[in-house]
Amino acid sequence: MVKIIVDAMGGDNAPAAIVEGCVTALNADKDLYLILAGRQEDVTAELGKYSYDKTRIEIMDCRDTIGMNDIPTEAIKRKEASLVKAFWALKKEDDIAALVTAGSTGATIAGGQIILGRIKGVKRAALCPAIPNSRGGYTLLCDCGANAECKPEMLCQFGVLASAYAEAGFGIKNPKVGLLNNGTEEHKGDPLRQTTYKLMKDMGVINFAGNVEGRDIMLGDIDVAVADGFSGNIALKSMEGCGKLVLNVMKKEFGATLRTKIGYLFMKPAIKNMRSQLDFDAVGGALLLGLKKVVVKSHGSSKPRTIAASIANAASIYRNNLVGRVEELLSGVDWQNLVPRED
Amino acid sequence: MVKIIVDAMGGDNAPAAIVEGCVTALNADKDLYLILAGRQEDVTAELGKYSYDKTRIEIMDCRDTIGMNDIPTEAIKRKEASLVKAFWALKKEDDIAALVTAGSTGATIAGGQIILGRIKGVKRAALCPAIPNSRGGYTLLCDCGANAECKPEMLCQFGVLASAYAEAGFGIKNPKVGLLNNGTEEHKGDPLRQTTYKLMKDMGVINFAGNVEGRDIMLGDIDVAVADGFSGNIALKSMEGCGKLVLNVMKKEFGATLRTKIGYLFMKPAIKNMRSQLDFDAVGGALLLGLKKVVVKSHGSSKPRTIAASIANAASIYRNNLVGRVEELLSGVDWQNLVPRED
Numbered sequence: 001m002v003k004i005i006v007d008a009m010g011g012d013n014a015p016a017a018i019v020e021g022c023v024t025a026l027n028a029d030k031d032l033y034l035i036l037a038g039r040q041e042d043v044t045a046e047l048g049k050y051s052y053d054k055t056r057i058e059i060m061d062c063r064d065t066i067g068m069n070d071i072p073t074e075a076i077k078r079k080e081a082s083l084v085k086a087f088w089a090l091k092k093e094d095d096i097a098a099l100v101t102a103g104s105t106g107a108t109i110a111g112g113q114i115i116l117g118r119i120k121g122v123k124r125a126a127l128c129p130a131i132p133n134s135r136g137g138y139t140l141l142c143d144c145g146a147n148a149e150c151k152p153e154m155l156c157q158f159g160v161l162a163s164a165y166a167e168a169g170f171g172i173k174n175p176k177v178g179l180l181n182n183g184t185e186e187h188k189g190d191p192l193r194q195t196t197y198k199l200m201k202d203m204g205v206i207n208f209a210g211n212v213e214g215r216d217i218m219l220g221d222i223d224v225a226v227a228d229g230f231s232g233n234i235a236l237k238s239m240e241g242c243g244k245l246v247l248n249v250m251k252k253e254f255g256a257t258l259r260t261k262i263g264y265l266f267m268k269p270a271i272k273n274m275r276s277q278l279d280f281d282a283v284g285g286a287l288l289l290g291l292k293k294v295v296v297k298s299h300g301s302s303k304p305r306t307i308a309a310s311i312a313n314a315a316s317i318y319r320n321n322l323v324g325r326v327e328e329l330l331s332g333v334d335w336q337n338l339v340p341r342e343d
Numbered sequence: 344m345v346k347i348i349v350d351a352m353g354g355d356n357a358p359a360a361i362v363e364g365c366v367t368a369l370n371a372d373k374d375l376y377l378i379l380a381g382r383q384e385d386v387t388a389e390l391g392k393y394s395y396d397k398t399r400i401e402i403m404d405c406r407d408t409i410g411m412n413d414i415p416t417e418a419i420k421r422k423e424a425s426l427v428k429a430f431w432a433l434k435k436e437d438d439i440a441a442l443v444t445a446g447s448t449g450a451t452i453a454g455g456q457i458i459l460g461r462i463k464g465v466k467r468a469a470l471c472p473a474i475p476n477s478r479g480g481y482t483l484l485c486d487c488g489a490n491a492e493c494k495p496e497m498l499c500q501f502g503v504l505a506s507a508y509a510e511a512g513f514g515i516k517n518p519k520v521g522l523l524n525n526g527t528e529e530h531k532g533d534p535l536r537q538t539t540y541k542l543m544k545d546m547g548v549i550n551f552a553g554n555v556e557g558r559d560i561m562l563g564d565i566d567v568a569v570a571d572g573f574s575g576n577i578a579l580k581s582m583e584g585c586g587k588l589v590l591n592v593m594k595k596e597f598g599a600t601l602r603t604k605i606g607y608l609f610m611k612p613a614i615k616n617m618r619s620q621l622d623f624d625a626v627g628g629a630l631l632l633g634l635k636k637v638v639v640k641s642h643g644s645s646k647p648r649t650i651a652a653s654i655a656n657a658a659s660i661y662r663n664n665l666v667g668r669v670e671e672l673l674s675g676v677d678w679q680n681l682v683p684r685e686d
Contacts (some may be wrong), residue, residue, distance in 0.1 A: 013467075026344075066680045092391070114458060132588075134591060134592075146531045148525055149534075151676075165660060182573050182577065189491055189573065213574070213577075213580045214578065214580030215580040215581065215583050215584030215587065216582070217584060217588055218581075218582045218585050218588045219588055227577075230532065230533055230574060231378040233526075233557070234523060234556075234581075235577050235578065236557065237555065237558040238557035238578040238579075238581040238582045238585075239480075239584070240557070240558050240559060240583040241582070242561050242584055244556060244561075245477050246585075246617075248617075249477075250617060253614070253617050256613060259612075260609060260610055263609025264606070264610070266602050266603060266606025266609065267603055267610060270597055271399050271596070273599075274592050274596050278588070278589060278592065285378040294584070306622045
């Protein structure tokens with residue numbers, strides 16, 4: 001039985017969408033046990049709408065909720081907040097495997113680093129979403145927001161963390177890791193990228209494929225793209241914006257005339273396939289990598305199916321021993337003495 | 344008559360696609376005069392395929408060509424190279440208004456800064472493509488590759504340069520300028536963004552709209568997004584990659600079955616509209632802003648219509664006095680004493 005704690009009060013559509021997603025996940029996986037952290041009466045009322053196995057769900061009553069505009073480092077001191085109580089339970093209870101939240105990204109990062117804590121040797125936790133790619137799979141983009149400023153060793157560790165996720169989450173053996181840069185040649189980029197390139201080339205524990213460009217996240221043959229949190233965030237949101245624009249234009253154009261409306265009837269299954277291949281939420285959320293347990297940050301605007309996918313993803317990577325694999329890969333590098341070899 | 348010099352040997356499809364694009368542009372604009380810099384016999388052979396007004400075209404014979412892998416600062420010393428000869432002519436001949444090339448980006452930037460030279464007071468030239476946006480117009484992304492490392496004053500100037508382009512190129516009055524960041528709140532980002540925000544807020548000559556995120560480039564209500572060349576490049580290529588993936592998936596899905604093929608016949612005009620709204624090449628290329636004359640860098644893989652669009656764009660912004668407008672806006676700021684005001 002995998003026990004996962006869910007922040008029932010986090011996100012734009014909480015608690016309704018969160019609770020519905022929990023029930024969906026529970027009904028889909030007979031080996032799942034859920035703890036819903038949230039206001040008892042609200043969560044109970046939402047749960048009352050569905051039928052599910054009552055022996056595999058419990059409510060942890062929390063009287064407070066963190067908003068999207070609260071200051072993260074302040075917010076995680078509020079002991080009655082659902083996210084804070086969930087993080088403390090995750091830290092203290094050995095049998096809780098993972099946490100899922102659609103709440104404030106900043107508070108999730110703060111809670112992860114301050115309450116739960118990082119795996120020994122990990123310098124910083126990193127946010128890692130899975131971006132749909134042209135091979136019908138996913139490219140992991142790490143970091144994409146937790147660390148606006150990075151040092152070369154941090155980028156090297158992001159490569160390790162995301163490699164472990166590619167293995168545990170998607171069954172990819174020896175995942176190919178690219179360094180997100182403004183060109184593919186070895187000398188490209190700023191000093192951060194130039195030093196990181198040299199370190200990654202010699203690190204050994206990852207399958208380094210060299211520099212990659214923004215287009216390679218969705219079109220290339222890499223499994224992992226390593227970025228500082230600033231440019232990774234910009235890459236992610238630029239792609240999301242483009243994807244959204246495409247769907248908006250498609251909707252407008254395909255409903256424009258009688259002719260296109262008729263065409264749409266023929267095209268419906270194809271368009272459905274297309275949308276699912278471009279679904280940035282298919283995996284359900286971004287992993288907060290480098291922590292002692294599995295933490296999944298779902299979109300603030302998560303719908304029930306996104307929450308269900310996030311929970312299923314959390315359970316799956318726990319079962320595949322993500323944290324153990326991170327520790328194993330990390331131990332293969334002497335992080336104290338990581339210096340670029342002069343050629 | 345607007346006289347433009349075109350690097351006939353630059354780009355993957357040179358000289359054939361370049362020459363064809365030149366003829367298209369010439370036939371569309373009776374007030375255009377073109378100088379084609381390239382190997383005389385090759386350009387003549389290509390020109391022989393078309394009919395056009397021979398009094399408005401001339402060839403400048405150049406015996407050398409710069410490749411995509413040549414080192415830019417070395418390449419621009421090669422006096423017989425078409426791009427180098429074109430830059431020297433642009434610098435020396437008062438009546439040449441602009442240069443268009445699909446050749447090496449690095450060599451174009453080097454030639455622009457070293458041979459042609461910057462407008463007085465401009466710290467660095469910046470590459471500025473026009474990205475299709477959800478309002479059916481374009482958002483200018485400046486810089487997107489010329490400067491991997493930037494200082495706050497450079498970003499402020501990019502805002503000025505691109506504002507002038509928005510006015511001269513697209514007739515936008517008082518264009519809205521956003522600072523590309525990893526969040527919209529004032530305090531967001533790294534020290535570079537935090538300082539730049541404070542400077543831009545007080546600069547006066549631009550219409551500063553605050554921080555914007557990656558998605559706002561295509562979905563927001565800004566006309567200009569200011570970025571360092573590193574993250575701007577990643578944003579641009581991430582969006583291009585997403586757009587390309589969409590078109591690939593659409594092509595595959597819409598041709599998958601008899602049903603979808605029938606649907607496609609109905610949908611054809613809508614899909615054509617959709618493609619044109621997502622066309623990153625519609626404007627023809629990126630402007631290299633901050634130079635003494637108009638320089639347009641077209642995609643390396645430019646097709647004839649892209650070259651024709653680049654030439655038309657170059658002629659249009661010359662007629663609308665881009666360089667004069669840059670000078671005017673620049674003079675409104677005391678660049679020597681630009682320091683953030685402490686609140």
